[in-house]
Amino acid sequence: MTTTPIASLPEWLRPLADMLDSVEAEHLAPRFPHPPADARPAAVLMLFSEGEHGRELLLTERAATLRNHASQISFPGGRQDDSDRDPVHTALREAQEEVGLDPSEVVVFGSLPTLWLPPSNHAVTPVLGYWTNPQVLHAHSPDEVERVLPTPLDLLLDPDRRFSIVHPSGWTGPAFDIGTDVPLWGFTAGIIARLFERLGWERPWDASRTRPIPE
Numbered sequence: 001m002t003t004t005p006i007a008s009l010p011e012w013l014r015p016l017a018d019m020l021d022s023v024e025a026e027h028l029a030p031r032f033p034h035p036p037a038d039a040r041p042a043a044v045l046m047l048f049s050e051g052e053h054g055r056e057l058l059l060t061e062r063a064a065t066l067r068n069h070a071s072q073i074s075f076p077g078g079r080q081d082d083s084d085r086d087p088v089h090t091a092l093r094e095a096q097e098e099v100g101l102d103p104s105e106v107v108v109f110g111s112l113p114t115l116w117l118p119p120s121n122h123a124v125t126p127v128l129g130y131w132t133n134p135q136v137l138h139a140h141s142p143d144e145v146e147r148v149l150p151t152p153l154d155l156l157l158d159p160d161r162r163f164s165i166v167h168p169s170g171w172t173g174p175a176f177d178i179g180t181d182v183p184l185w186g187f188t189a190g191i192i193a194r195l196f197e198r199l200g201w202e203r204p205w206d207a208s209r210t211r212p213i214p215e
Contacts, residue, residue, distance in 0.1 A: 009109060009130055012055060013048055015199055016128070017109045025113040028194050029187075031171075035116035035123035042122040043087035044077030045095045046191070047106065049131035055153040056134065059188070060099060061146040061180060073149065073184040076101070079122065087111060087125035098145045099137045106131055112195070117187050126191060151178055156192060159205035165189075166210045175211065182214050 006017045025033035047058040062072050076095035084090040088111070092103040112126040139145040155161060156176055165175040165185040174193035175185040184192070196202050 006109065009107070010050065013109075013130060016195075019199065020110040020112070020128070023112055023195070023198065025115055027198060028112060028191050029115045032116045032118055033113075035114060036121075039116060039121050039123035041080040041087070041090075041125075042078060042117075043080060043090035043094070043125045043127055044075035044188075045091040045101075045106075045129055046075055046112075046126050047095070047101070047129045047131050049134040049150070051134040051150055053150075053152040053154075056150045057153060057156065057192070058095075058099075058101075058131070058137075059149040059151050059178070059184070060139075061149060061182075062144065071146070071182050072186055072188070073178065073180060073182065074188045075126070076145075077124070078144070087114075088127050091125075091127035091129075096140075098139070098141045099148050100140045101131075101137060102133075105133045112191070115187075115191070124187070149178070149180070153201075155179075157196065157201060157203055159203045162193075162205035163209040163211055164207065165213050167213045172210065183211070185214070 006014050009017055049056050059073050060076055062074055076098050077091050078094040080090045088108055095101040096103055107130040108127060110128045114123050114125045117124050137148045139147055155178055161177040163175050164172045166172050174189045175183045176189055178184050
């Protein structure tokens with residue numbers, strides 16, 4: 001892992017680094033912004049790169065056998081170990097364990113506010129990084145990760161791939177069709193959608209387009 005001045009990041013990523021001080025938990029998770037005191041610390045890695053298909057964001061498909069969030073699309077990451085120094089260490093360690101990412105190739109340029117993930121009661125800190133040497137990664141921990149999904153930003157920003165997920169309770173949330181059997185929805189989709197909106201990256205899309213929550 002390295003750290004870098006904002007000017008050393010690619011030009012397209014600098015606005016994200018510039019705005020981090022103004023992002024609050026309520027902007028990213030308006031329903032459940034703040035973890036309770038008994039929430040377990042965790043971290044995820046929101047890793048950007050310039051790969052084969054241009055600007056990319058690293059996602060993973062979680063294993064179907066997991067107790068929480070099985071088969072969902074997510075960032076690499078997991079629960080903080082007692083030996084972890086901080087959320088950055090947790091995010092990089094988990095990414096290395098799950099997909100074989102070399103931490104020395106990651107430029108960490110900040111983090112987002114810690115957010116509550118109610119179903120598993122985790123206090124999750126999203127760590128932001130830029131991958132200096134993108135290459136093909138594979139699932140190193142099949143008990144946790146089914147496959148690795150380097151996802152083009154152009155796909156995430158395509159208005160035709162945006163819709164809302166609707167829960168039987170009436171709850172709705174952001175979702176993306178990224179070409180997988182299960183769409184990108186839930187906690188990860190909420191962070192991406194709301195962060196990209198604040199950045200001004202979001203393109204107008206049909207907000208009336210909905211789908212039922214995946215089984």
